[in-house]
Structure formats: C-alpha cells, structure tokens
Amino acid sequence: MDGLFIAGGVAVAIILYIVTVYNGLVRSKNQVESAWSQIDVQLKRRHDLIPNLVEVTKDAMDYEQETLTAVVEARAKAVSAKDGSREGAIAAEGLLSSAMGKLLAVFENYPDLKANQNIRDLTEELSSTENRIAFSRQHYNDSVNQQNVRVESFPSNIVAGSFGFRHAVYFAVDEAEKEPVKVDLR
Amino acid sequence: MESQDTNSMGMAEQVVPQQDKISQDILERGPVIERSDFVTEIRENKNASTWMSCFLILIGGGFGYAIGWSLEMFASSYVSGYDPFSGTLKHFLFSKWGIGGCITMLVTSLIWSVIVLVKGDRVLVWMVGAEYVTEENERQLHNVVAEMAIASGLPKPRVVVVEDPALNAFATGLTPENSTIGVTRGLLDTLDRDELQAVVGHEMGHVLNNDVLYATMISVQVGLIAMVADTIKLSFRSSSRTTSRVAYRASSGSGRGKGKGSAAAAIIAIVVLIAVSIIAPLSAKLVQMSISRKREFLADATAVKLTRNPKGLFDALGKISTTKNRFSNANRAIQHMFFVNPFRDFDRNASELFSTHPPLIERIDKLRGML
Known part of the structure; x- marks a missing residue:
C-alpha cells in the first residue's frame, strides 16, 4: 500500500515537472518571437523618423549634403528591402545604421547645429532610436539564449526534444555596423 | 524656496569631508578586485x-x-502533578x-500579504511627492x-520626477x-545620458526581478513577527499580575497545579516565550535587510545586463558618492525602494547589518569587477 502511494507521488511529481518545463518552453519560445517583432517595431520607428530629420536639417547643413543624401538613400533601400528576404532586410538596415552613425557624428562637429533646439530634440530621438534598435536586438539574443539553455540543459532537454522545441537563431550583427559610433549631445 | 537654498548650502558644507573620504577610499582600492560578470552576479544574488x-x-x-509550545507548556503547568521532564x-x-x-503564523502572513498586494501600490509616488512628466518635457528621460x-x-513604466536636488531614483x-x-531632479541635472541609463536600468532591474x-x-512577514512579539512583550509588561502570580506559583509550588514539575514548566514556558519574542523579530529584521542588500546587488547586475555597460553605473555611483543624498520626502518605511539609501551616509560605516543598501563602495567594487 505504501509502495503504491510512493509510486503515485513520484508520478504526480514527474507530470508536474513536465508541465512546468513545457510551459516554460512555450513562454521562452513566444518571448523569442515577440522580441523579434520588437526589432521590426523599432526599425519602423527609425524609418518614420528620417523624413522628419531631413526636413529640419537640410537648410542648416547644406555643407554636408552628401551625408544626408546617403541616409535618405539607405532609408529608401531599407524600406523597399523590408518586404524581401530576411537577409536582404538585415543588410539594408546595416547600411542605414552606418549612414545614421555618420550623420550623428557630423552633428557633433557643428556646434551651431547643436545650439538649435529642434535639432537637439531630433538628435536625442535619433540616438534613442538607434539605442532602441540595439536594445531590441540584445533582448532578442537574450531571449534566444534563454530558450537555448532550456532546450539544451538536462533534464529539460528531454521534454524539449519530445515536444519538438528547437534552437532559436541569434541575431548576428553585420560587419558594417560593428564600427562603434559614439554620440554625445548634451 | 529660500529655506531650501540654505538647506542645500548646509548640506554642501557637510559633504566635503565625506567626499574626500570616499574618493580616497576608491583610490586606495587600486585596480580590479574580483572579476565577475552580470550572469554570475545575477545567479548568485538570486x-x-x-x-x-x-x-x-x-x-x-x-x-x-x-509560542504554541510555550502556551501548551504553561497550560499544562496547571495540571496537578505535571512533570515536563517525565x-x-x-x-x-x-x-x-x-x-x-x-x-x-504562516497562513496569517500569506493572507495579510494578499490584502496588502491587492490594496495597490501608488502610495509611494504620492509619498515622495513625485510628479508625472510628459514626453515633451522630459524627452531624454x-x-x-x-x-x-x-x-x-517589458512594457514601458510610467515616468515621474521628484523635484529635489538629491541624487536618487526609485521604482x-x-x-x-x-x-x-x-528619478530626482538632481539626478537628471548631474548625470550624463549613459549614467542616467544605468540608474534607470537598475530600477528596471527591480521591476524585472519583481x-x-x-x-x-x-516586510509583511517581518511585520507580523514584530507585531506578535510586541504583543507578547506588552502583555508581560502590562499585566504584572500574571507575572507575579507565576513567580509566586513557581516559588511556593502552589496554585492549581501542584508539585515542582508544574512550577518548572511555568518558568520554562515564560522564559522561552520572552526569549523567542526578543530573538525572532531581531533575526527576522536582520534577514530582511540582508535580502534587501542582495536585491540591490541583483538590480545592479541586472542594470549591467540591460545596458551592457558597467561603466555607466560605475560612473553614476561614483558621482552619487560625492553628494549627500538625504532627500526631504523620504521616510524610513520606504527607504528600501530607492537607488541609494536616502538616510545613510556612504562611507564604510554604512555596512551595518541593519542597512537596506550595501555600502556604495561595495557596489562600486562589484561593478569594477565587471568593467
């Protein structure tokens, strides 16, 4: 009789464990997906911000037209690449990132630009947008890491394997984006 | 307005020796003490x-x-011929x-927690006199x-600012x-973007870690223990009748219970009762403060995880260590909620067991290890 109770208790514990791990896996899988869509949200924010930026700065900085043009062109490419393949979109966004970086660096060099309140606000928005994109990628990778740990580590890997949870793929940063651009306006 | 100015002047005078002590302390520590990273820090503190x-x-x-044990013992002492050692x-x-x-005890603290949790939590914002700020006014924040x-x-939290020159923040x-x-106005005025981000990251860490x-x-559990202990102590103090009766019974062996065993049982019960009602609240408080300090380290490590920039928090804490942070609307009940303790000084002496926050220098050292 005692043996029956013990066996029953163990069975219940195992089932509870499986349920917990399964729910954890579902949660982290969904987190990975929502983190990925968050990146898109922030990229959209960047695309929307650029026309505004061009409007405000085009008169003030006629001596740096090519930097501005590069941003506008990169944005156009990024927007059109959005509906294409993932790889294409990532590459186009990478180009836009570096163009934006150059533009923000240009702002640094012109104190009279920094004095303009409109441009100061815009620059803050721009650096925040770039930060948001970076942080949303970071969060995506953190979520991927969390899921992969669950999928790989024992004994949750048994549950993951039998329910078909797979590795998530990290967001690798494009080479062009790796050059750090330090923006400091205050 | 004027009184506030003189007040801050007064504070500025006190700051000077403090500042020297801290910065000297930082200098004397030399380079990296203990290498660590946020993953390890987060795991260990959790x-x-x-x-x-x-x-x-x-x-x-x-x-x-x-308590139950002592009361049963005490009740048994009324039984004739009772011997606790039999x-x-x-x-x-x-x-x-x-x-x-x-x-x-456990069920009460659970029910009480639920009641407190349901009652809501906007009290703090109101208590420290914080104001909601719009995106237009505080764009960077x-x-x-x-x-x-x-x-x-996580979803974006609401944002408030406390108009106070002290450097502090809360979640x-x-x-x-x-x-x-x-965050306080002083913090916004003093820190640069990276440092502000680190402090907000620390607060976001508190949110993320629940x-x-x-x-x-x-605090409900600790409060309940303190309350019960106070009640016991108070009942001994106020009803001297009970105490003297017990003492009399103990000395003469008379009363309803007869025999030496009964007297011993009564004395043991009372001694245990008094002892636990002194020890339990004290140790509960110690553990609570210790947990609070661990959660601060955890939030620091989480801030590094979120910003991936230990230097931001390192610099922010460095700047804060050179100021006096007592801010006017803080009170003891909510001190654990802040970025740095609004009551403590930041030197070594702050490493007391009853402090809600680790000493600033220890937090700075931990971050130095993550740089």
Missing part, C-alpha cells in the same frame, strides 16, 4: 535571496511553533499547539526609460505591467 527568504519563513514558522526529549519538544501556532524597457522586454509597482520609475512584490511579502 540564489542568496531565495535561500534567505526560506530562512525567513523558517523564522516565522519557528516563532509560531515556539517523557523523552521528543515528547518534551513536540507540541500540538506549536504546530497550530506555526500554521497560524522618457527615451531612456523606453530603451531600458525594450532591453528587458514601484507590484507587476511589471503596472510599474513606475522615478522586487516590489518580494519586498512587500517579506
């Missing part, structure tokens, strides 16, 4: 605070058991009333909060979906 919480539950349950040790220690006391929310994968909200992050919920449940 584990430590979980274990200590279990310990706190043990203290509460044990206190309840001890049975085995197991028999001596086991008490049905004790188990009842233990369960009562709003942006920084939004960025940290994105990095942690509140029982769920991440319903949280508020507040620290408000954690702190609330723990």
